[in-house]
Amino acid sequence: MEKLLKTEEEIMLADMARGFLDEAAPVARLRRMRDEGRTHDPELWKQMAEMGWAGVLVPEEAGGSDMGHTAAGVIAEEMGKTLTASPFIGTAVIAATALRRVADDRAKAALARIASGEAIYALAIDEGAKFDPDGVRMEARREGNGFRLSGTKKFVVDGGNADRLLVLARTGEGLTLFDLPADRDGITRAPRPMIDSRDAADVHLENVEATGEDVLGAVEDAMAVLRPALRAGQAALAAEMAGLAAGAFGMTVDYLKERKQFGVPIGAFQALQHRAAHLWCETEVTASAILHAGRMLDHDPDNAALAVSLAKARATSTAILAVQEGVQMHGGIGMTDEYDMGFYMKRARVAAEWLGDYGHHAKIVAQKRGFEG
Amino acid sequence: MPDTDLDAFRAELRDWLEQNCPEEMRDGARDEHSICWGGKNWKFASDAQRIWLERCVTRGYTVPTWPVEYGGAGMNRDQERIFHEEMARIGARYPLQSFGIWMLGPALLKFGTEAQKQYFLPPIARGEIRWCQGYSEPGAGSDLAGVQTRCEDMGEHWLVNGQKIWTSYADKADWIFALLRTDREAPKHKGISFVLIDMTAPGVSTKPIRLISGASPFCETFFDNVKVPKEHAPGVSSVVGEVNRGWDVAKYLLTHEREMISAGGAVMGGGRPLMEVLANAETGRTDPILQADAMRAEVDGLAFTLTLERYKDQAEAGSGVGDASAMLKYYGTELNKRRLELVMAAAGSEALDWNDERAPTWLRTKANSIEGGTSEVMLSIISKRILGLPG
Numbered sequence: 131m132e133k134l135l136k137t138e139e140e141i142m143l144a145d146m147a148r149g150f151l152d153e154a155a156p157v158a159r160l161r162r163m164r165d166e167g168r169t170h171d172p173e174l175w176k177q178m179a180e181m182g183w184a185g186v187l188v189p190e191e192a193g194g195s196d197m198g199h200t201a202a203g204v205i206a207e208e209m210g211k212t213l214t215a216s217p218f219i220g221t222a223v224i225a226a227t228a229l230r231r232v233a234d235d236r237a238k239a240a241l242a243r244i245a246s247g248e249a250i251y252a253l254a255i256d257e258g259a260k261f262d263p264d265g266v267r268m269e270a271r272r273e274g275n276g277f278r279l280s281g282t283k284k285f286v287v288d289g290g291n292a293d294r295l296l297v298l299a300r301t302g303e304g305l306t307l308f309d310l311p312a313d314r315d316g317i318t319r320a321p322r323p324m325i326d327s328r329d330a331a332d333v334h335l336e337n338v339e340a341t342g343e344d345v346l347g348a349v350e351d352a353m354a355v356l357r358p359a360l361r362a363g364q365a366a367l368a369a370e371m372a373g374l375a376a377g378a379f380g381m382t383v384d385y386l387k388e389r390k391q392f393g394v395p396i397g398a399f400q401a402l403q404h405r406a407a408h409l410w411c412e413t414e415v416t417a418s419a420i421l422h423a424g425r426m427l428d429h430d431p432d433n434a435a436l437a438v439s440l441a442k443a444r445a446t447s448t449a450i451l452a453v454q455e456g457v458q459m460h461g462g463i464g465m466t467d468e469y470d471m472g473f474y475m476k477r478a479r480v481a482a483e484w485l486g487d488y489g490h491h492a493k494i495v496a497q498k499r500g501f502e503g
Numbered sequence: 504m505p506d507t508d509l510d511a512f513r514a515e516l517r518d519w520l521e522q523n524c525p526e527e528m529r530d531g532a533r534d535e536h537s538i539c540w541g542g543k544n545w546k547f548a549s550d551a552q553r554i555w556l557e558r559c560v561t562r563g564y565t566v567p568t569w570p571v572e573y574g575g576a577g578m579n580r581d582q583e584r585i586f587h588e589e590m591a592r593i594g595a596r597y598p599l600q601s602f603g604i605w606m607l608g609p610a611l612l613k614f615g616t617e618a619q620k621q622y623f624l625p626p627i628a629r630g631e632i633r634w635c636q637g638y639s640e641p642g643a644g645s646d647l648a649g650v651q652t653r654c655e656d657m658g659e660h661w662l663v664n665g666q667k668i669w670t671s672y673a674d675k676a677d678w679i680f681a682l683l684r685t686d687r688e689a690p691k692h693k694g695i696s697f698v699l700i701d702m703t704a705p706g707v708s709t710k711p712i713r714l715i716s717g718a719s720p721f722c723e724t725f726f727d728n729v730k731v732p733k734e735h736a737p738g739v740s741s742v743v744g745e746v747n748r749g750w751d752v753a754k755y756l757l758t759h760e761r762e763m764i765s766a767g768g769a770v771m772g773g774g775r776p777l778m779e780v781l782a783n784a785e786t787g788r789t790d791p792i793l794q795a796d797a798m799r800a801e802v803d804g805l806a807f808t809l810t811l812e813r814y815k816d817q818a819e820a821g822s823g824v825g826d827a828s829a830m831l832k833y834y835g836t837e838l839n840k841r842r843l844e845l846v847m848a849a850a851g852s853e854a855l856d857w858n859d860e861r862a863p864t865w866l867r868t869k870a871n872s873i874e875g876g877t878s879e880v881m882l883s884i885i886s887k888r889i890l891g892l893p894g
């Protein structure tokens with residue numbers, strides 16, 4: 131097993147990311163974006179692309195920095211700490227991993243556009259209220275040499291601003307993944323006002339034409355490409371949530387030292403101390419699962435399912451606990467829009483649902499450990 | 504260490520284990536009854552247990568990471584990991600377990616003089632001397648630095664008077680490492696010494712206490728005018744570390760005790776994996792609430808197991824575990840209690856019989872979050888020393 135310690139390079143990457151994000155993307159930036167009614171920050175994404183983040187999983191010959199999944203997790207974790215909104219997970223992690231599996235000339239060109247920050251991808255899978263890729267029902271009807279897609283995709287993260295959509299649809303017996311330009315005839319996008327102030331949309335497809343050229347990977351074999359991409363995305367999202375938990379926890383511990391009641395800092399009360407200490411334990415245990423998932427994706431991706439689901443499940447429960455304790459231990463101020471804690475709570479809820487909730491991933495863990503349920 | 508060297512190490516080890524581990528010692532047993540504790544009073548449960556111990560002793564496998572000169576095998580972390588993997592592969596029992604291995608040994612390696620190490624460590628490694636831990640007293644539990652058992656300097660020797668309690672296996676042990684008050688005027692942490700005492704010395708007596716699990720593994724330990732020589736052998740002091748500075752030794756030892764107890768929280772810790780229990784139990788297959796709880800415990804258990812690994816990697820890389828041992832202890836023991844509650848629930852009335860091993864195991868786990876420092880004390884350590892909260 132790979133060592134569960136961050137390497138020198140990973141620590142440097144984290145420090146560098148932290149330095150950049152504190153300067154360029156504190157929570158205040160998300161707040162400003164929300165107040166201005168925007169859900170996308172092209173300027174920030176451009177800077178991230180220049181630093182090699184957009185190409186974190188893109189091969190060097192396509193202009194990427196090819197740092198690997200653990201490194202992607204390190205970046206995502208730092209973004210989570212200050213709730214940085216960007217297309218990082220959907221584009222730099224999920225779409226890049228999918229395209230890399232395909233590895234034909236078209237995919238290589240697409241990877242280059244990801245690395246340069248030109249292309250934004252959104253993953254269109256969900257049709258109901260829960261993540262269930264294997265249960266997708268949208269049909270891609272065969273017509274002539276191509277397909278016609280009709281139906282609605284929900285909770286398409288970055289769907290309002292993306293220029294490409296990865297659409298999962300049923301073709302005959304199996305599932306097929308389509309890589310479509312977002313402006314193709316018959317596609318309409320209805321942005322949803324999300325609680326985390328980020329971009330998510332419902333995407334309607336009405337008799338949208340697709341050819342074999344638009345298929346990513348093989349027809350009726352979407353999962354060969356999509357499954358690894360989803361795992362990469364789930365691990366990165368878990369890392370973001372671990373960062374989110376750390377961010378909320380850090381604010382809370384600071385507040386416990388500052389705020390005085392009954393003549394003492396509230397952090398002197400054992401009732402709060404023990405809850406804070408318990409929360410810290412949860413963050414430590416989750417950190418191990420995050421690092422392990424990154425290492426598995428880098429070194430043994432075909433066997434990473436358990437590690438990834440473990441990371442997403444743990445990150446979900448820890449982040450949810452961190453924001454609940456965060457609000458409670460702040461008292462009234464924690465409930466105000468003016469204070470940042472609410473942003474953490476709302477992002478945690480959205481991230482908890484995206485790419486599979488706690489139950490989805492806990493069941494995978496149980497299955498992999500020999501319990502079918 | 505290069506992978507090729509490790510591969511060779513593994514191959515050689517595997518070969519040795521295949522040839523030397525008796526069949527009866529390969530049942531993977533990790534329960535209290537299967538443990539070989541060693542010591543002068545030890546009665547081997549079988550020839551196989553004796554032979555297994557003897558063979559392991561020749562290779563230093565009872566204490567794989569201790570230096571060779573003190574009876575260990577001098578393994579580094581990678582080798583140790585392989586050692587445990589290879590042992591687990593054939594379901595080998597540990598040849599020897601003891602408080603000497605878990606607690607006193609590490610403390611002596613850090614604080615002992617060369618003479619103390621040479622005198623005390625090899626007999627621990629060989630399973631010849633069994634130690635017990637004399638920390639708690641009736642008036643000093645969580646507030647351990649409040650120990651009152653007196654240890655007076657009589658020039659030629661120390662004179663010990665007082666009482667310890669909850670001393671695990673005091674009635675079976677050969678020696679005791681005890682926290683004693685050597686200065687009653689000094690602030691409470693500054694007047695304690697860490698003293699090594701022969702349990703056969705006149706004036707030492709023990710009285711077993713029965714536990715809720717039915718067993719009586721711990722005792723009251725009385726010291727009535729016990730004379731402890733200043734040196735147990737020429738140059739071998741009976742005090743570890745400096746006189747009145749025993750608290751430092753005690754605390755260091757506790758971090759090892761806590762890590763050891765926390766290992767029970769690992770998914771491989773004891774008994775069968777939870778998911779397997781669930782898959783085989785009648786209620787496990789049908790009760791959705793039990794299933795959900797068990798899945799949560801499994802998720803937490805796997806992540807905790809990785810955390811134990813991560814902290815071992817960290818310790819080896821030099822940053823140590825330190826106060827975070829409180830986290831491992833708290834989390835691991837609470838997890839283990841949760842797990843055994845689920846094991847009992849999955850088994851239903853089948854496990855309610857004293858003859859069923861699950862009942863005493865379940866009851867025993869309740870002590871995990873008390874012994875070695877309670878969960879509440881662990882949380883206080885974390886909040887003060889790690890989070891820097893006031894008070």
Ligand SMILES: Cc1cc2nc3c(=O)[nH]c(=O)nc-3n(C[C@H](O)[C@H](O)[C@H](O)COP(=O)(O)OP(=O)(O)OC[C@H]3O[C@@H](n4cnc5c(N)ncnc54)[C@H](O)[C@@H]3O)c2cc1C
Pocket residue numbers: 635636637638639640643644645646668669670671672721870873874875876877878879880883
């Ligand atoms: C099975 C078993 C084996 C043991 N073996 C040994 C042994 O070999 N050698 C040895 O020396 N000792 C041994 N012990 C003793 C053990 O270390 C003590 O029981 C433990 O330290 C707690 O002390 P106490 O029992 O006096 O409880 P107390 O300290 O009286 O605690 C009672 C309750 O109060 C809580 N509490 C106390 N102080 C605080 C505080 N400041 N803040 C919040 N809550 C607090 C505790 O968490 C606990 O819930 C053993 C105990 C058990 C159960």
